Amino acid sequence: MYKRHMLSNGIRVLCEKIEGVRSVSIGVWIGAGSRYEAKESNGVSHFLEHMLFKGTRLRSAKQIAEEIDAVGGQINAFTGKDCTCYYTKTMDENYDVAIDILSDIIQFSKLTKPDITVERNVILEEINMYEDSPEDLVHDLLTEHIWGNSPLGMPILGTAESLASIDKNCMRDYITNLYIPPNTVIAVAGSFDEAAVLNMLERKFTKIKMSELVPPVADKPSFCSGVNIKQKDTEQVHLCIGMKGIELGNDDNYTLNLINSILGGGMSSILFQKIREELGLVYSIYSYSSSCKHAGQFVIYAGMNPDQLERVYLLIWDELRKLKAEGISDDKLQKAKDQFRGGFILGLEGTQGRMSVLGKSDLLLGYVRTPEEVLDKVDSISLEMTNELIDRIINEKEFAVSAVGKAEKKMFDLG
Numbered sequence: 259m260y261k262r263h264m265l266s267n268g269i270r271v272l273c274e275k276i277e278g279v280r281s282v283s284i285g286v287w288i289g290a291g292s293r294y295e296a297k298e299s300n301g302v303s304h305f306l307e308h309m310l311f312k313g314t315r316l317r318s319a320k321q322i323a324e325e326i327d328a329v330g331g332q333i334n335a336f337t338g339k340d341c342t343c344y345y346t347k348t349m350d351e352n353y354d355v356a357i358d359i360l361s362d363i364i365q366f367s368k369l370t371k372p373d374i375t376v377e378r379n380v381i382l383e384e385i386n387m388y389e390d391s392p393e394d395l396v397h398d399l400l401t402e403h404i405w406g407n408s409p410l411g412m413p414i415l416g417t418a419e420s421l422a423s424i425d426k427n428c429m430r431d432y433i434t435n436l437y438i439p440p441n442t443v444i445a446v447a448g449s450f451d452e453a454a455v456l457n458m459l460e461r462k463f464t465k466i467k468m469s470e471l472v473p474p475v476a477d478k479p480s481f482c483s484g485v486n487i488k489q490k491d492t493e494q495v496h497l498c499i500g501m502k503g504i505e506l507g508n509d510d511n512y513t514l515n516l517i518n519s520i521l522g523g524g525m526s527s528i529l530f531q532k533i534r535e536e537l538g539l540v541y542s543i544y545s546y547s548s549s550c551k552h553a554g555q556f557v558i559y560a561g562m563n564p565d566q567l568e569r570v571y572l573l574i575w576d577e578l579r580k581l582k583a584e585g586i587s588d589d590k591l592q593k594a595k596d597q598f599r600g601g602f603i604l605g606l607e608g609t610q611g612r613m614s615v616l617g618k619s620d621l622l623l624g625y626v627r628t629p630e631e632v633l634d635k636v637d638s639i640s641l642e643m644t645n646e647l648i649d650r651i652i653n654e655k656e657f658a659v660s661a662v663g664k665a666e667k668k669m670f671d672l673g
Contacts, residue, residue, distance in 0.1 A: 259274070259628065260272050260274035260616055260626060261273050261274070262620070263456055265456075265459060265460050265463060266460060267439050267463065267464070267467055267468050268439030268440060268468050268469070269439045269442045269444060269463060269466065270442070270443045270444070270620060271443075271444045271445075271446065271456065271459060272444070272445045272616040272617065272620055272626065273446045273450075273455065273456075274447045274613075275447075275448070275449065275450065276447060276448050276449065276612060279350075279448050279449050279609055280349055280350055280449055281347055281348065281448050281449065281609045282347070282348060282349075282350045282353050282356070282446065282447070282448035282449055282450045282609060283345060283346065283347045283445075283446070283447050283608075283609040283610040283612070283613040284346050284353070284356050284357065284360060284445070284446050284613065285343050285344065285345035285346075285444070285445045285613045285614065286343065286344045286345070286360055286364055286442065286443075286444050287341055287342075287343050287442065287443045287444070287445060287617035287618060287620075287621045288341060288342045288343070288344075288437055288441060288442055288621075289340065289436065289441040289442075289473050289474070289621055290303050290306075290341065290342050290437065290441070291303050291337060291338050291340045291341050291342060291414075292304070292337070292338075292339055292412055292413070292414045292416075293339045293408075293409045293410045293412070293476060293477070294436065294474045295409060295412065297409075297412065297420070298423055299420060299423060299424055300412045300413070300417060300420040301381070301413070301414070301415055301416015301417065301420050301421050301424065302416070302424050302428060302429065302432050303337045303342055303414070303432070304337040304342075304381070304414050304415055304416065305377065305378070305381060305416065305421065305424055305429070306342075306429050306432060306433070307335045307336070307342050307344075308377045308380065308381065309367060309369055309373065309374065309377055310335070310344065310363040310364060310367045311335070311363060312367065312368070312369075312370075312373040312377060313367065313368050313370070313373065314362045314363055314367050315366045315368065316362055316366065317359075317362060317363075322362075322363065325355060325359060326346065326348070326355065326356075326359060329348055329349065329352040329355050330348070330349065331346055331347060331349070331352060331355065331356060332347045332348075333345070333346045333356075333359060333360075337414055339410060339414065339550050340476070340506075340550045340551055341618065341621055343617065343618075344360055344363065344364060345360075345610070345613065346359070346360060347609065347610055350448065350450055353450050353455060353458075354458060357455070357458050357459060357462055358462065361459075361462035361463050364437070364463075364466075365463070365465040365466060366465065369426045369430070370426075371425075371426065374424075374425065374426060374429075378421050378422075381415060381421060382418060382421065384415055385413075385415050385416075385417070385418065388415070392490055392492055392494070392496045392662040393496050393542075393561060395488065395496075395662050396488075396496040396497065396498050396559070396660050396661065396662045397498060397559070397660075398413055399486050399488060399498075399660040399662065400486070400498040400500045400555075400557065400658060400659075400660035401500075401555070402486075403482060403484060403486040403500075403658050403660060404481060404500050404555055404658050405479045405481075405482065405553070406480065406482040408477055408479030408480075409477065410476075410477070410479050410550070411479070435471060435474075436473075437466065438466070438469040438473070439466060439469055440469065440471070440472060441473040441474075441621075442466065442621075443616075443617050443621040444459060444617075445614075445616040445617030445620070446613065447609045447610075447612040447613040447616060448609035448612075449609075476550070476552055477552070478552040479552070479553050481502050481555075481658075482658065483655075483656050483657055483658050484658055484659075485658070485659045485660075485661075485667050485670050486658070486659070486660045486661075487660070487662075487665050487667060488661070488662045489663075489664070489665070490662055490663050490664075491664070492663045492664070493563075494541070494561050494562060494563065494564070494663060495563070495564045495567050495661060495662070495665050496559070496560075496661065496662045496663055497560045497561070497562070497567065497570070497571065497659070497660075497661050497665075498557055498558065498559050498659065498660045498661070499557065499558045499571075499574065499658070500555050500556070500557050500657060500658040500659070500660070501555065501557075501651055501652065501653065501656070501657045501658075502554070502556070502651065502653070503547050503548065503549055503554030503555040503651070504547070504549055504554040505549055505550070505551065505552050505553055505554050506549040506550050506552075506622060506623065507551075507622075507623050508549075509635060510647055511547070511549055511554070512598075512635050512636050512639060513643050513644055513647045514547050514554075514556065514647060514651070515547065515598060515636075516591065516595065516598060516636070516639060516644060517586075517594075517644060517648055517651070518545050518546060518547050518556070519594040519597050519598065520581075520586055520590050520591075520594050521558075521577075521578075521581060522543065522544045522546075522558055523544065523597075524544075524597070528577055528581065529543050529560075529574065529577060530543055530544065532573070532577060533560070533570060533573055533574070533577075537573070539562055539566045539569065539573070540560045540561060540566070540570055541561050541562065542559070542560065542561045543558075543559065543560040543561075543570075544558075545557060545558045545559070546559075550622075556651055558574060560574065564663060564664040567661070567663075567664075567665055571659075571669065575654070575672060578652050579652075581648055581652065582648055582649055582652045585641065585644070585645035585648065586641070586644060586645065586648070588641060591639070591641055595636055595637065595639070598636055599633060599636070602629070602632065602633070602636075603629070606629055654672055
């Protein structure tokens with residue numbers, strides 16, 4: 259069971275002890291993601307994430323890496339649409355090293371002009387890498403198309419044009435406005451002395467002062483249908499079909515998770531068995547759902563030879579119509595629940611997985627459901643609930659398509 263505390267400056271701290279482990283994972287979660295950026299500074303959240311590892315008033319970039327390596331620990335970060343997280347995983351006896359480094363990089367990074375120039379080039383290469391990876395690119399194209407002019411549709415990495423305008427002042431302004439106590443959660447999970455950890459956090463996170471600023475409010479974007487194709491001379495064509503999903507915090511997400519498992523969430527799913535195993539038309543096919551504040555999307559991906567694109571696209575819709583018309587059986591629903599239970603419980607056995615649940619949930623929702631509460635929610639899902647959501651999600655008049663490779667818009671006309 260987790261406990262919630264608050265530092266004197268207003269930063270929330272969530273602690274959960276896990277028996278039988280010797281590791282501790284610590285994450286500093288900031289409500290600063292790409293959806294809170296201006297178009298001209300798109301990519302600043304991710305750019306800043308890179309910069310915080312480039313050196314502080316006390317440590318060089320090399321020293322940051324050497325100190326965490328010296329205790330056999332790990333340190334990393336990631337940026338998403340809604341938030342950024344800086345996290346460590348160490349032995350329980352080295353929690354002080356982790357907190358010292360995390361507090362240092364978040365509060366005292368130098369953000370020098372030479373480092374900004376170097377890291378801008380690194381991120382440009384990262385963008386080029388995505389451009390050269392059509393399987394990754396097709397998902398970004400879909401997201402950009404679905405959310406249209408909303409900041410939610412902007413790429414997390416930014417663009418070459420927006421990166422050129424991001425400098426130290428831009429980053430400092432971003433930190434001032436978003437790296438504030440009401441927008442920050444520290445999550446700790448594993449083996450640790452709670453009093454000692456809280457005491458050190460109180461002592462170390464002193465530069466982040468109490469603030470009257472309020473966290474940014476996420477917009478409520480409209481779903482945009484249509485087709486978006488990027489022509490590339492590739493051996494495969496990569497396809498995504500996107501539909502309206504469920505927003506973060508809505509209990510329907512649990513139902514959608516089960517639907518996803520049945521439709522395309524694994525090797526025993528309908529789409530994989532029919533189109534990949536039985537017909538051999540694709541190398542890869544799967545579905546997934548993603549959710550954030552006030553928005554969500556449900557996506558089906560397939561990669562195949564360009565000659566099979568039109569057939570695969572129509573076959574996917576055949577299976578979607580069949581699922582909508584016939585619904586699912588009791589057996590399939592129970593199997594999906596069992597699969598969810600296994601994956602969910604296994605995911606919580608690691609300290610990093612539990613830390614992520616604590617930090618992200620409290621930051622974005624303001625509460626954390628216990629594992630028992632989550633499993634009870636899933637167990638209570640009925641056939642009626644599942645089939646009603648299938649009927650709502652699968653809509654031939656409201657969906658989007660993205661493709662990378664040799665494709666033409668006319669291929670995606672359902673007639």
